[in-house]
Amino acid sequence: MGLTIKEVSEKYGIPSETLRYYERVGVIPPVTRTAGGIRDYGEEDIAWVENAKCMRAAGLPIEALIEYLKLYREGDSTFQARFALLSEQRELLLAQKKQLEETLDRLNYKISRYALAMETGKLTWE
Amino acid sequence: MGLTIKEVSEKYGIPSETLRYYERVGVIPPVTRTAGGIRDYGEEDIAWVENAKCMRAAGLPIEALIEYLKLYREGDSTFQARFALLSEQRELLLAQKKQLEETLDRLNYKISRYALAMETGKLTWE
DNA sequence: CCTTGACTTTGAGTTAACTCAAAGATATAT
DNA sequence: ATATATCTTTGAGTTAACTCAAAGTCAAGG
Numbered sequence: 001m002g003l004t005i006k007e008v009s010e011k012y013g014i015p016s017e018t019l020r021y022y023e024r025v026g027v028i029p030p031v032t033r034t035a036g037g038i039r040d041y042g043e044e045d046i047a048w049v050e051n052a053k054c055m056r057a058a059g060l061p062i063e064a065l066i067e068y069l070k071l072y073r074e075g076d077s078t079f080q081a082r083f084a085l086l087s088e089q090r091e092l093l094l095a096q097k098k099q100l101e102e103t104l105d106r107l108n109y110k111i112s113r114y115a116l117a118m119e120t121g122k123l124t125w126e
Numbered sequence: 127m128g129l130t131i132k133e134v135s136e137k138y139g140i141p142s143e144t145l146r147y148y149e150r151v152g153v154i155p156p157v158t159r160t161a162g163g164i165r166d167y168g169e170e171d172i173a174w175v176e177n178a179k180c181m182r183a184a185g186l187p188i189e190a191l192i193e194y195l196k197l198y199r200e201g202d203s204t205f206q207a208r209f210a211l212l213s214e215q216r217e218l219l220l221a222q223k224k225q226l227e228e229t230l231d232r233l234n235y236k237i238s239r240y241a242l243a244m245e246t247g248k249l250t251w252e
Numbered sequence: 253c254c255t256t257g258a259c260t261t262t263g264a265g266t267t268a269a270c271t272c273a274a275a276g277a278t279a280t281a282t
Numbered sequence: 283a284t285a286t287a288t289c290t291t292t293g294a295g296t297t298a299a300c301t302c303a304a305a306g307t308c309a310a311g312g
Contacts, residue, residue, distance in 0.1 A: 005257095107216045162278070164278090
């Protein structure tokens with residue numbers, strides 16, 4: 001009654017191969033199966049997929065996701081380790097964001113100069 | 127009177143191999159040389175290195191930098207093309223920034239839940 | 253029943269951006 | 283003069299994260 005792999009693939013724009021790959025290497029837990037052994041993505045499964053998609057889109061390495069899932073499956077004794085893992089990744093993202101902003105500033109400056117240059121026909125300094 | 131490749135490498139934390147690679151593929155223009163043919167990075171050369179470092183740190187593809195330099199060396203007739211190129215890259219960075227913020231939100235939420243869980247000993251919902 | 257899609261395993265291929273190595277020739281600093 | 287750094291070219295190796303293909307089996311919908 002859940003979604004097939006194809007449906008999940010289309011809904012989230014993730015190739016079926018990648019979904020299987022994520023499951024195989026442990027980015028997401030084993031997906032619920034039908035009696036016949038076919039993947040039948042339930043709400044939980046989909047939440048994991050969604051999460052993986054979000055984290056990957058921001059550039060978290062697959063290794064971090066794999067490690068997180070591993071800890072998750074080990075139970076409550078890994079709260080601290082999971083907390084540390086997520087905190088570390090947050091630091092990395094914050095650094096990345098800062099870098100992005102720096103680069104955007106530089107890009108904006110250049111772009112504004114080109115806008116001007118295109119009016120006057122020449123770059124006014126540099 | 128400028129800097130040697132080693133000095134630039136150390137100053138910017140970019141391996142010498144990468145500096146030569148950037149020059150070879152056209153991420154930066156040919157570097158000034160001594161009479162003996164050894165690279166002698168002047169202010170301009172260094173400005174290009176700095177720029178490449180910044181852009182790469184934000185994830186701009188090398189291809190974009192190569193294309194930019196190619197246009198740059200073609201002269202004033204490419205203002206518009208350069209403007210377009212930079213604008214496109216800016217759009218990509220803005221999208222990336224948005225994604226980063228989304229992911230940070232999700233990460234912060236999770237982290238706060240773990241902080242709570244570590245006090246109380248269990249995850250309070252999910 | 254038949255077609256279409258899903259399943260598995262295995263292994264190779266791809267892309268970006270380096271990164272390293274080898275070889276032999278010069279150059280520079282002490 | 284000598285030790286250390288640079289130079290060139292060429293080509294192979296690396297890493298991450300997929301991506302594709304082959305081969306053969308199985309399941310589900312009409």
